Amino acid sequence: MTPLRTLAALLLALPPCCGCSGSPVRDDRAPAVDGAALTEAAAAPAAAERLRRMNSRRSELLDEVGGLDEAVPQLYRRDDQDGPSAAARAVEAYADEQSLESVLYAQAALGADPGNPARQRLLKVLEAKTGLPGDPDGILPLTALIQHERQKADQAFFDQRFGAALQACRKVLLLTPEDSRAWVRLGSIQFALGDLPRAEAAYRKARALDPKDAEVVVFMNEHGWQ
Structure with a gap:
């Protein structure tokens, strides 16, 4: 058999590919699913x-x-x-x-x-x-109301009325959620109540809002809250 005929025989023996066969190639793979689109559609109602x-x-x-x-x-x-x-x-x-x-x-x-x-x-x-x-x-303008609730939280904390301090501090954070000092106070209250996970979370929030607050950094380091 000549080299040309040998090459032709080898080519004929190969299985057809999508580019060599006139018949369409069947793809049994499942269609791709857009998870984000499904989530959005489910949340719409x-x-x-x-x-x-x-x-x-x-x-x-x-x-x-x-x-x-x-x-x-x-x-x-x-x-x-x-x-x-x-x-x-x-x-x-x-x-x-x-x-x-x-x-x-x-x-x-x-x-x-x-x-x-x-x-x-x-x-x-x-x-x-x-x-x-x-x-x-x-019943005060917003800035004065925030200060009023902040003072209530501080006074209740120093009087060891931690429930009242917690309530007042939460009011401050409802009105001004980016107040780093209010988060510090909340962490102090939770720490005094023995709720260490919530205390750590509050201190982490305070540090995120004010990374330069040395008091917060020192306190967190002392308690292993890196």
């Missing part, structure tokens, strides 16, 4: 329901405060203490089922404009709906 619920709660609240035509212009009336923003955050917190946050922001809104009838009504309605009484001493 829950997100839609959450939005529907928030809209319903917002409308219900504003109706009880006085309705869109009457309540909204008064709630969001300008003042010198960022009261309109606090009022809006109170409404949105209630819509999102954040009860304590809604009452705190309602206090701040009223504190910015104590004579505002819509904000007075907002606080009363939120107290009734959430079952959480407002703090008469905490």
Whole structure:
């Protein structure tokens, strides 16, 4: 057999490939699945329901405060203490089922404009709906309210009333979640209560917010919280 015929015989003996056969090649592999797309599709109904619920709660609240035509212009009336923003955050917190946050922001809104009838009504309605009484001493503009709760947390901590200190500190963090010193105080309270995992988590948050806080770094090193 000549070399040319030998080569032809070898080529004919090879199995067909996709480029050499006229018949399509069957691919039995399962189609690729886009996990992110599936997750997004699965979450869509829950997100839609959450939005529907928030809209319903917002409308219900504003109706009880006085309705869109009457309540909204008064709630969001300008003042010198960022009261309109606090009022809006109170409404949105209630819509999102954040009860304590809604009452705190309602206090701040009223504190910015104590004579505002819509904000007075907002606080009363939120107290009734959430079952959480407002703090008469905490009807203050937002900045002053944060300072008020911070002082309450500090005083309760030094008096070893750790439950009260914890509650006040949590209020501070609801109003200003990036306050590194409030996270330090929270960590100190949890440490005093013997809850070391939560104490460590709070100190880590404080260090992340303020890496240059030497007091926090030293305390964490002393307790092996690298």
